[in-house]
Amino acid sequence: MKIEDLLKTEQTLPPSRKLLLSILHTTNLINDKISEALKPFDISIPQFNVLRILRGQKGKPANLSTIQERMVSKMSNTTRIVDKLITKDYVERVVCAKNRRKVEISITSKGLNFLKEIDPIIDHTEAMLTESLTDLELETLTNNLQKILK
Numbered sequence: 001m002k003i004e005d006l007l008k009t010e011q012t013l014p015p016s017r018k019l020l021l022s023i024l025h026t027t028n029l030i031n032d033k034i035s036e037a038l039k040p041f042d043i044s045i046p047q048f049n050v051l052r053i054l055r056g057q058k059g060k061p062a063n064l065s066t067i068q069e070r071m072v073s074k075m076s077n078t079t080r081i082v083d084k085l086i087t088k089d090y091v092e093r094v095v096c097a098k099n100r101r102k103v104e105i106s107i108t109s110k111g112l113n114f115l116k117e118i119d120p121i122i123d124h125t126e127a128m129l130t131e132s133l134t135d136l137e138l139e140t141l142t143n144n145l146q147k148i149l150k
Contacts, residue, residue, distance in 0.1 A: 023145075030129060037125040041118055046076040047085055048122075051115055054091060054107035061094065061104035090114055 003022045068078045085091040090111030096102035
């Protein structure tokens with residue numbers, strides 16, 4: 001569907017605005033679909049993101065600033081997200097005995113098992129969202145979007 005149709009406008013949009021509005025609409029669609037897939041598991045996208053970040057640590061703990069800098073959404077309140085994951089027993093927080101200001105967060109075995117359960121569902125959702133694109137189109141689109149991130 002054309003972005004003009006989504007916006008219900010007959011105005012000709014400049015290419016840069018057309019692209020950015022398309023990205024924003026696509027982002028919202030992706031977030032809606034991923035949230036929908038996560039909803040039965042009572043977990044949000046930022047919580048899922050933190051779990052994947054901690055899994056990527058391969059057993060090494062991370063501090064809050066490390067998690068925050070790796071978050072997809074920089075607007076997230078990392079402390080609150082970690083607190084919710086602690087309540088679910090998916091992560092644990094350890095205060096360093098030598099330096100009480102140093103706090104390390106690790107994923108628990110329950111958190112790792114949860115990710116193993118949910119990974120195929122997210123993989124399927126991502127595949128469904130991108131099924132209309134060829135591998136070459138996926139690579140080209142990714143490369144072009146990364147130029148904006150520079």
